[in-house]
Amino acid sequence: MNVKDYMQNLGAEAKSAARAMARADTNAKNSALNAIADELEANEAVLITANEKDLSAGRERGLDDALLDRLALNAERIKGMADGLRQIAALPDPVGEISDMNYRPSGIQIGKMRVPLGVIGIIYESRPNVTADAAALCLKSGNATILRGGSEAANSNMAIAGYIQKGLEKAGLPKSAVQVIETTDRAAVGELITMTEFVDVIVPRGGKGLIERITAEAKVPVIKHLHGICHVYIDGAADEKKAIDIAFNAKCRRYGVCNAMETLLVSKDVAAEILPKLAEKYRAEGVELRGCAESQKILSGINAATEEDWDTEYLAPILSIRVVDDIDGAIDHIAKHSSGHTEAIVTENITQARRFLAEVDSSSVMVNASTGFADGFEYGLGAEIGISTDKIHARGPVGLEGLTSQKYIVIGDGHTRP
Numbered sequence: 350m351n352v353k354d355y356m357q358n359l360g361a362e363a364k365s366a367a368r369a370m371a372r373a374d375t376n377a378k379n380s381a382l383n384a385i386a387d388e389l390e391a392n393e394a395v396l397i398t399a400n401e402k403d404l405s406a407g408r409e410r411g412l413d414d415a416l417l418d419r420l421a422l423n424a425e426r427i428k429g430m431a432d433g434l435r436q437i438a439a440l441p442d443p444v445g446e447i448s449d450m451n452y453r454p455s456g457i458q459i460g461k462m463r464v465p466l467g468v469i470g471i472i473y474e475s476r477p478n479v480t481a482d483a484a485a486l487c488l489k490s491g492n493a494t495i496l497r498g499g500s501e502a503a504n505s506n507m508a509i510a511g512y513i514q515k516g517l518e519k520a521g522l523p524k525s526a527v528q529v530i531e532t533t534d535r536a537a538v539g540e541l542i543t544m545t546e547f548v549d550v551i552v553p554r555g556g557k558g559l560i561e562r563i564t565a566e567a568k569v570p571v572i573k574h575l576h577g578i579c580h581v582y583i584d585g586a587a588d589e590k591k592a593i594d595i596a597f598n599a600k601c602r603r604y605g606v607c608n609a610m611e612t613l614l615v616s617k618d619v620a621a622e623i624l625p626k627l628a629e630k631y632r633a634e635g636v637e638l639r640g641c642a643e644s645q646k647i648l649s650g651i652n653a654a655t656e657e658d659w660d661t662e663y664l665a666p667i668l669s670i671r672v673v674d675d676i677d678g679a680i681d682h683i684a685k686h687s688s689g690h691t692e693a694i695v696t697e698n699i700t701q702a703r704r705f706l707a708e709v710d711s712s713s714v715m716v717n718a719s720t721g722f723a724d725g726f727e728y729g730l731g732a733e734i735g736i737s738t739d740k741i742h743a744r745g746p747v748g749l750e751g752l753t754s755q756k757y758i759v760i761g762d763g764h765t766r767p
Contacts, residue, residue, distance in 0.1 A: 352532060356540035359495055360547030362525040363468045367493035369523050371465050375442040377520050378489055382438040385516030386431035389481065392512055393427050399508035400477065407501050415605060419475040420502055430481040430509075437485045440730075443749050444491040447758065458760040463753045465491035467549035470541045471734070472497045472563060474555035477505035483552075484513050484527045486734050490752040493526045495548065497541060499555075500533040507531065542567035552747070554735050557662070572743050572751070574735045576662040577607030577690040579720045582679040582705070584696035585618035591717055592619075592695040593627055598719040599693065601634050605664045607736060608691055608723040612659060612669045614679045620672045621647055636666040643672035659686040676701050680708050687711055689738040691723040712738055712745035 350358075370378075389396065400422040407417055443463050450460035469492050473479045480496055487494035498506040506529050514524035530537050542551050542563055551571045553563040560573055581599050583592045599610035615624060624647050631638060638644075639654040651670075658669045659682070673679050676694075683692055693715035694705040702716045713723040713736075723746070725733025730748025737743045743751035 352534050352536045353540055355532065356530075356537055356544065357547075359528050359530065360468070360544045363493045363495050363528060364547045366523040366526040367465070367467045370488070370491050370493055370526050371444075371467075373491065373522055375444075377522055378442065378491070379438040381488060381517050381520035381522050382434045382485055383516075384519040385481070385485070385513050386434040386438075388512035388515050389427055389434075389509070390431045392508075393424055396422055396427055396505070396508050396512075397424075399504040402504040403477075403502050410501075412501065416475060416501075419605075420477070420505075422477060422505060426478060430478050433478075433482055434485045437489050437749075440489065440749060442489065443753050448755075455764060455766070456761070457764050460758050460760075461755040462758045463750070463755055465753055467492060468547055469494045469752065470497070470544075470548045470551045470569065471495070472538060472541070472551065472553045472555070472559065474499040474559065475502060477502045477509060479554060480506045480509045480529065481513070483554075483734055484510075486749060486752060488517075488522075488526060490749045492752055493523075493528075495528050495530065495541060497530045497538055503533060538563075539566065542569055542571075545569055552734055570742075572735070572737050572739060572747060574607065574690075574738055576688050577609070577736070578612065578660065578662050578686060578688040579608060579610050579691045579693075579723075580612045580614055580679075580683050580687060581610045581693045581695065581720060582614040582673075582676070582683075583616060583619060583623060584676060584679075584694055584698065584701050585616040586698035586701060587616075587619060587623075587695040588697055588717075589619070589623060589626075592623055593630070595693065595695050595717065595719050596627055597630050599721055600631070600636065600668050601666075602719070602721045604666050606721075607662075608720050609664070610668070610693075610720050611661065611663055612671065612682075612686065614671050614673050614682055615644075616676075616679075617643070617672050617674055620644070624648055624670070624672075631668060634666065636668055638668055638670060640670040641672060644670045647672070662688070676704060680705070683709055683711075690736065691715065691720045693718060693720050712736065 446463040471483045510529040513527045517524045548569045551569045553560045557576050628648050638651040640651045654669045689711045691713040692709050692711045725746035725748045733746040
């Protein structure tokens with residue numbers, strides 16, 4: 350069977366399964382999620398064996414240590430997947446929720462009902478736990494899904510998918526509600542993102558190159574997260590300890606995540622006092638500092654930041670620093686260089702805080718908190734399918750509600766329109 354026919358068959362099965370999932374009740378969906386969690390834990394050894402095949406192949410291909418770490422499964426990570434499934438089962442079911450009901454002068458009632466999107470295609474790289482997370486969120490929100498993981502995790506993804514389908518069958522739901530594309534042929538992605546008759550939305554999770562390709566070529570609507578160039582602005586009215594703690598955590602908690610700070614902005618009023626103390630902490634962690642001319646005057650021996658640096662998502666122990674005149678300078682810099690992911694201000698001035706919240710146009714804007722909190726779990730959404738930097742439909746961490754839509758419902762009692 351050629352790739353086009355294979356993908357058409359997957360699409361048709363997913364479309365049929367989506368209808369069954371849309372009418373599945375909450376108990377059935379929760380039973381499936383808990384059954385999947387049980388299957389994953391019970392078959393830990395099988396999953397680790399499958400994962401070792403991927404790791405061995407990755408080592409032969411010369412994958413670096415960071416990628417191998419993202420690829421690896423162990424007992425702790427498998428338990429984490431299972432716990433995530435159970436957490437999603439415990440969350441409220443958004444499907445069928447009715448809101449904004451009101452009577453119109455004509456006597457009819459108008460409201461909105463939350464409904465699944467339908468079939469969600471998810472394209473992702475490296476981390477096999479995404480297979481479980483993505484499937485769980487799609488199932489709980491009443492959707493079917495077609496998953497395309499990276500070829501480097503093919504054995505792990507197929508093993509996880511097999512136990513997902515077992516859990517679905519135990520709960521009386523169609524196993525085709527979650528399908529993993531088995532072929533590694535890149536043409537499969539091209540088919541998936543153009544199958545408008547079967548697929549309702551595409552969610553890409555991966556590097557900038559993957560997401561740019563999907564966005565450019567897709568005919569199906571895309572919920573995208575392009576990249577995370579996140580900023581922390583230390584205002585002239587900042588508390589010094591809060592500023593140092595937040596700016597250090599935002600960068601050094603984890604380097605290879607999209608919510609890590611990549612550029613630190615500091616008001617000229619406090620730069621001379623705060624930057625040397627922060628630089629000492631960063632250097633102790635091995636973080637390379639790149640600064641503007643004013644930063645270089647304060648911090649001797651740091652490299653000059655280029656224009657390219659302000660637009661770079663490092664995902665590494667590298668930090669750009671710019672000293673700005675005031676909050677206007679910070680907001681202007683963010684407007685020009687941010688990817689629209691997450692920005693934070695550290696200040697004790699409520700007027701400055703409110704200005705920052707109102708004027709900075711990103712999916713998450715924070716006051717006196719680390720950008721590391723930009724995460725679906727931290728926001729109470731359970732696992733997330735990604736962080737959308739789009740402005741339409743879903744923005745920020747995409748959890749259950751982001752995988753649904755709303756339709757108008759009208760209730761009458763024989764009403765006719767004159």
